[in-house]
Amino acid sequence: MYSEKVMDHFNNPRNVGTIENASGVGTVGNAKCGDIMRIYLDIGDDGVIQEAKFKTFGCGAAVATSSMATELVKGKTVQQALEVTNKAVMEALDGLPPVKVHCSLLAEEAIHAALWDYAQKNNLTIEGLKKPVDDIEEKVKEE
Ligand code: FES
Numbered sequence: 001m002y003s004e005k006v007m008d009h010f011n012n013p014r015n016v017g018t019i020e021n022a023s024g025v026g027t028v029g030n031a032k033c034g035d036i037m038r039i040y041l042d043i044g045d046d047g048v049i050q051e052a053k054f055k056t057f058g059c060g061a062a063v064a065t066s067s068m069a070t071e072l073v074k075g076k077t078v079q080q081a082l083e084v085t086n087k088a089v090m091e092a093l094d095g096l097p098p099v100k101v102h103c104s105l106l107a108e109e110a111i112h113a114a115l116w117d118y119a120q121k122n123n124l125t126i127e128g129l130k131k132p133v134d135d136i137e138e139k140v141k142e143e
Pocket of ligand 1: 030033034035058059060061062100102103106
């Protein structure tokens with residue numbers, strides 16, 4: 001059911017932890033399954049992501065996608081990090097079962113939320129980045 005890559009990132013997740021004084025922190029959740037994901041980014045003055053860490057209180061696929069997402073954004077510029085979509089994360093993991101697609105969406109949302117936080121703190125506008133819906137209640141209403 002799960003690819004070897006998913007199992008690998010689930011069993012040995014990369015970048016677990018927090019970053020003190022992170023440039024940006026994003027926390028998102030899925031109201032239906034109750035899983036929560038938080039991503040921390042350390043972004044240099046040149047706008048390149050130096051470090052990415054995560055904490056996920058969620059299912060195995062959420063752990064694997066956070067692990068892969070943090071790996072993918074490291075060394076990228078803020079603009080390039082926006083291209084790390086849930087599709088990109090899933091592809092890098094050799095796919096996810098359909099019922100687990102929303103877990104990868106959480107990873108994309110958490111990255112966007114962390115980038116939004118970074119932009120807010122630095123008075124920046126990141127082209128193409130939308131304000132994250134961080135209110136879980138609101139999200140349920142939208143569905
Ligand atoms: Fe909800 Fe995986 S089951 S994030």
